Amino acid sequence: MVAQTFEDPTDLAGRRAALAAALEKVPSTRAGGQRSVLGAAPLSEIVGAGGGAEQVQESIPVLEPLTGLLPGGVRRGDAVSVQSRDGICDYLALALLAGALAAGLWCAVVGVPELGGPALADLVAGEGDVDRAAALDRLVVVPAPGEQWPEVVAALADGVDLVLVRPGIEVRAEVGRRVDARLRQGRSSGTRHSAALVVLGAWSSARLVLHTAATTWTGLDGVGPTRGCGRLTGGVSMLVAEGRATGGRRHSARMWLPAADGAARPIDDAAVAARGTEASGERALRVVA
Known part of the structure; x- marks a missing residue:
């Protein structure tokens, strides 16, 4: 072609x-x-x-x-x-x-x-x-x-x-x-x-070279056999960039990807901490890529 x-x-x-x-x-x-x-x-x-x-x-x-x-x-x-x-x-x-x-x-x-x-x-x-x-x-x-x-x-x-x-x-x-x-x-x-x-x-x-090192999903409830149930409300992602374009250095950044509205948002660590304790029994699921 x-x-x-x-x-x-x-x-x-x-x-x-x-x-x-x-x-x-x-x-x-x-x-x-x-x-x-x-x-x-x-x-x-x-x-x-x-x-x-x-x-x-x-x-x-x-x-x-x-x-x-x-x-x-x-x-x-x-x-x-x-x-x-x-x-x-x-x-x-x-x-x-x-x-x-x-x-x-x-x-x-x-x-x-x-x-x-x-x-x-x-x-x-x-x-x-x-x-x-x-x-x-x-x-x-x-x-x-x-x-x-x-x-x-x-x-x-x-x-x-x-x-x-x-x-x-x-x-x-x-x-x-x-x-x-x-x-x-x-x-x-x-x-x-x-x-x-x-x-x-x-x-x-x-x-x-880019990759997501880990994502911590919020919004999952439950303990014991029901742990991990619920509706996801967002994910805090650790992103990594490396290669010749970064001068051989490894760069990383944390952000909401996605946030509750589905968009990419900067991290507010205080809000993340509050989010993790706002509901009784709420759990966060960390997924390593």
């Missing part, structure tokens, strides 16, 4: 044209017009929307509570590895998507059919005045690319700002190098659009 490119990265109409051309080559998006997450709008409407100019940012912004962990956001042209149990798309991966969508950018998700649409919507809505429906209309989902996932990623990289992919198989070295070269090509030319790649799982060349 040869991805169509365009010369001016600030040309939104050109980007939509490139994205439309790329999607025509993706088999799983042809039948019935693959919809964005939550079925907000057909892709034919998304890529056919009116033109205009947009400001291309050097890095992909992250949600406000994540800025302490990733002060510069996620750099375009880079690969980020998100390590999670069994390669699931956890709240950390969703938060990276939500940050880009809330900033008005375009995203794609490849090979994650169980993507948590409601959870993603809550994370986006947590950014204040963001139009949740409009943000989700900028999300393209290719749930089952099969062995074509490298070609799908390469094609979509011309039209979106961030691609989240789960290969589903061990990635051969030559395949990884080919995808990396595609990302570097967009970044190095200076005149072409450049996307960031977020991989669910290991990626040998990733400049940044």
Whole structure:
């Protein structure tokens, strides 16, 4: 598959044209017009929307509570590895998507059919005045690319700002190098659009590796045989970032991910302590990733 490119990265109409051309080559998006997450709008409407100019940012912004962990956001042209149990798309991966969508950018998700649409919507809505429906209309989902996932990623990289992919198989070295070269090509030319790649799982060349070290869930009641029953009211997550992008140092941060409203929130330790004792017999469940 040869991805169509365009010369001016600030040309939104050109980007939509490139994205439309790329999607025509993706088999799983042809039948019935693959919809964005939550079925907000057909892709034919998304890529056919009116033109205009947009400001291309050097890095992909992250949600406000994540800025302490990733002060510069996620750099375009880079690969980020998100390590999670069994390669699931956890709240950390969703938060990276939500940050880009809330900033008005375009995203794609490849090979994650169980993507948590409601959870993603809550994370986006947590950014204040963001139009949740409009943000989700900028999300393209290719749930089952099969062995074509490298070609799908390469094609979509011309039209979106961030691609989240789960290969589903061990990635051969030559395949990884080919995808990396595609990302570097967009970044190095200076005149072409450049996307960031977020991989669910290991990626040998990733400049940044992220994972959730542990999450303490609140809202669970009971003792003895009934311990762990109840409705979850939020999770305090310990997030870790390391790799070349952090200068080889290990950075960590604690935050509500998610908070009671489903958004990412800064930690108020006094409130967390009060929350743990407000109900008789209430227990917190700590999950280590």
